[in-house]
Amino acid sequence: MDIGTIIAGVLTLAILTFLYRDNPIYKFAESLLIGVSIGYTLVIVWSTTLMDILFRPLLNAGQLALVVPLVLGLLMFSRFHPRTASLSRLPIAVMIGSGAGVAIPVMLEARTLRQMTATVGPLVSDGTFDFSVLVVLVGVLTTLSYFYFSREHEGFFGRVSKVGTYFLMIFFGTTFGYTVMSRMSTFIGRMEFLLTDFLHITK
């Protein structure tokens, strides 16, 4: 058995000790996981972002335009001192401005218009009634009515918004069910590793 498998097996068992109760062995494994993850991410970001995109092109290829993002990036650190903190607004303004400029038209298209188009599909296509389109339409309208707070939820409007809550509950239930399934899959994956690679009980 290689050293990697032994370490992975021991750390998996250390994490699972939390199921009994919080303890130093679990804390050690948890801290190690966070430390390794951050360390790995830092190394990757340093080599693929700062070195590849900024320092090498700037210093080796003489791309002087890169001084602008370098200065903007450094200005972010001005937040650490109250007297210079206001300077950090400049890079933040650039980030928010460019981010919003890029995102707004795309979001409008992908999240709003395309989704609305999919919601109001034809109820009858090729002479056949499409029940699922009706369900989507009723679901969207009743759920939206639940989030309309400018009118009291009573009478007919109250009953409509009540139907919306049922759709919401179905959605939450489905999402929760899938999440349980996902967590179970993760546990099964680790159990498979423990039983097969670490303990060699199964093949």
Place this chain on the structure above:
Amino acid sequence: MKRLHSRHWVFLGLLVVITAAMLLRVPMQLRTSPETQRMFDYLDQLPEGSVILVSFDHEASSLPEIRPIAEALLRHAFERDHKLIGMALLAEGTVIGYRLMEQVAEEYAREYGEDYVYLGFKPQFIAAILSMGESIPATFPEDYLGSPYATLPLAQKVSSYDDVAGVLSITDGSLTTHWIEYGGARYNLRVMAGVTAAMVTTYDPYVSSGQMHAMIGGLRGAAEYEQLIDVGGGGLRGMLAQSTAHLYILLLVIIGNVLYWREKKNKAGKR
């Protein structure tokens, strides 16, 4: 034993149920969902040699669920002789993606540079997706191993999204939405995904609206796909344990409700 609470018994029960199911290894026959079938049909009907972008947009913690999904899709793609370009939009997915591609490529005797390349990680996912739409070589001047992009025979044929059949995003979070919103909406890139079960409901609206072409979800999706390609893997191996665990949870929910109603009835009787 006094220190064991009811939750400990629940955990112990789950451990026993899952271990027993894994030791039994009873093969299961699954009904393929339309979404998984759609993914299979698409990869199966693509002309041989089509280039597919595979983006490993996940963290290491979801590997037990992501691995069977990624392996099944990569196996099918290599088996159909498609060419794959790997990359990652999350730092933690970088080395995992490379190792998975290397491992599956070895199974099918595929060669690095000719049949697949791995470009590595690119930070700032929105900027990366948009930049690749303009020029992939400019976004990734070098591959993960440090070879210049232009020296890789497969990469030479690919300069932007126009040269790829689509992107296959393997994800445990919401990164695929950026592929849909920026790659799909802006560059008409065909987006497909292999997602963890927890993310299925997030992406379902995109599948329904046609913004995402196909999706396989969770261990179940991986198992269905393994069945379709007739290659066993972690999905099929884990399905019995998954189903047994679900039955166990259902049983606990029923027991919990019965106890709750009995307690309520007893309290009402005392009044």
